[in-house]
Amino acid sequence: MADNVILVLNAGSSSIKFSAFTVKTQGLTQVMRGQIESLATNPRFLVGHGDKPVQALEDWAAPGTLTHDEAVAQLVAFLQQYRDQFHLVGVGHRVVHGGARHAGPALVDDALLEELAALTPLAPLHQPHNLAPMRALRSRLPDLPQVACFDTAFHRDQPELAQRFALPEAITRRGVRRYGFHGLSYEFIAQALAERDPASATGRVIVAHLGNGASLCAIHNGKSVAGTTGFTAVDGLPMGTRTGVLDPGVILYLLDDLHMNARQIENLLYKESGLLGVSGISSDMRVLLESDAPQARLAVDLFVYRIGREIGSLAAALGGLDALVFTAGIGEHAAFIRAAVCQQAAWLGVRLDEPANATGKARINAQESRVAVWVIPTNEEAMIARHTAHITGLN
Ligand SMILES: Nc1ncnc2c1ncn2[C@@H]1O[C@H](COP(=O)(O)OP(=O)(O)O)[C@@H](O)[C@H]1O
Numbered sequence: 001m002a003d004n005v006i007l008v009l010n011a012g013s014s015s016i017k018f019s020a021f022t023v024k025t026q027g028l029t030q031v032m033r034g035q036i037e038s039l040a041t042n043p044r045f046l047v048g049h050g051d052k053p054v055q056a057l058e059d060w061a062a063p064g065t066l067t068h069d070e071a072v073a074q075l076v077a078f079l080q081q082y083r084d085q086f087h088l089v090g091v092g093h094r095v096v097h098g099g100a101r102h103a104g105p106a107l108v109d110d111a112l113l114e115e116l117a118a119l120t121p122l123a124p125l126h127q128p129h130n131l132a133p134m135r136a137l138r139s140r141l142p143d144l145p146q147v148a149c150f151d152t153a154f155h156r157d158q159p160e161l162a163q164r165f166a167l168p169e170a171i172t173r174r175g176v177r178r179y180g181f182h183g184l185s186y187e188f189i190a191q192a193l194a195e196r197d198p199a200s201a202t203g204r205v206i207v208a209h210l211g212n213g214a215s216l217c218a219i220h221n222g223k224s225v226a227g228t229t230g231f232t233a234v235d236g237l238p239m240g241t242r243t244g245v246l247d248p249g250v251i252l253y254l255l256d257d258l259h260m261n262a263r264q265i266e267n268l269l270y271k272e273s274g275l276l277g278v279s280g281i282s283s284d285m286r287v288l289l290e291s292d293a294p295q296a297r298l299a300v301d302l303f304v305y306r307i308g309r310e311i312g313s314l315a316a317a318l319g320g321l322d323a324l325v326f327t328a329g330i331g332e333h334a335a336f337i338r339a340a341v342c343q344q345a346a347w348l349g350v351r352l353d354e355p356a357n358a359t360g361k362a363r364i365n366a367q368e369s370r371v372a373v374w375v376i377p378t379n380e381e382a383m384i385a386r387h388t389a390h391i392t393g394l395n
Pocket residue numbers: 012013014015210211212213240283284285286289328329330333334
């Protein structure tokens with residue numbers, strides 16, 4: 001007999017992640033997870049079942065590059081083989097921008113789709129890819145409950161000062177404020193840290209979500225209090241292809257002196273900068289870490305330097321630091337970057353246990369460290385499944 005299943009879709013800037021969760025009276029179980037990653041650089045299709053690690057699908061004909069739409073088509077074709085095993089009872093979607101109105105997940109209907117589409121200019125690398133599968137499913141299976149889970153929701157209760165730009169009130173009232181992103185990841189990590197290290201989880205924590213999109217979040221007693229991303233997910237740290245923080249005067253210079261238009265500037269800020277722009281080689285940290293080119297080293301050094309400075313800023317917002325957590329593609333896998341970041345944060349009392357870091361342990365601080373340091377794999381899909389089950393009354 002087929003199991004009742006919640007499917008989760010998570011379109012990141014460089015990947016499509018997906019998961020299937022069975023829904024039973026005893027709770028949700030993640031029975032499948034996977035991703036089509038490195039869409040624009042070197043696509044790979046990885047799948048894992050249950051507790052098994054994800055593995056590359058070897059018979060998959062890997063194309064040179066894939067758009068998000070093409071990747072979703074590949075995923076739909078792959079999932080066909082589970083048609084008789086999975087009885088779909090709900091679909092949960094990661095939606096990067098939820099605007100000012102959404103402090104929690106929402107059931108998808110036409111009005112919501114329209115509202116979220118209007119936020120596309122604030123998340124051009126994500127929002128269209130988050131909404132397209134919702135529309136396709138809604139037209140084919142209109143009775144299937146779909147739930148939008150927002151990256152911004154976890155940050156909506158940040159203190160007013162943390163959300164505010166120094167802009168006139170009339171512009172602030174139009175919603176021009178810091179929203180913050182990667183919230184589903186931070187919500188998952190806050191809960192996971194509470195299970196592993198309850199003492200730190202009630203304290204002052206900085207989580208470094210370092211993926212193709214990268215940000216830091218200051219969390220106090222499980223609640224987001226400040227972060228590096230803002231009105232859009234281009235602010236904060238340099239990312240795979242995004243600038244991160246930039247003097248707004250640069251935009252005026254590009255407009256007035258280099259005669260660039262808004263779309264050209266958008267491309268520059270979102271797609272041509274960050275690790276790719278500085279290195280001129282790749283947006284992929286794996287490629288840069290393996291390269292001997294000085295520009296690759298510069299891009300990596302700038303990434304680490306900016307993380308170090310932003311950790312200082314968030315530690316100031318928190319009034320100190322009890323724990324530092326690394327997560328997402330780079331945070332989970334790049335021991336070199338973790339070591340370099342911990343070095344930058346030594347003044348806060350961070351001391352790394354080098355062998356623990358190099359061998360992939362979960363707790364990586366040295367005994368004498370004043371700050372607990374953890375590597376916790378994120379699972380945005382699990383967070384989305386929990387929200388989806390809850391809001392649809394499935395579990
Ligand atoms: N072993 C690794 N070493 C260094 N970087 C890695 C490794 N594995 C993945 N990454 C980095 O993680 C990034 C993807 O992170 P991820 O969180 O999956 O991205 P997305 O932002 O698309 O959700 C890749 O661009 C790559 O640079």
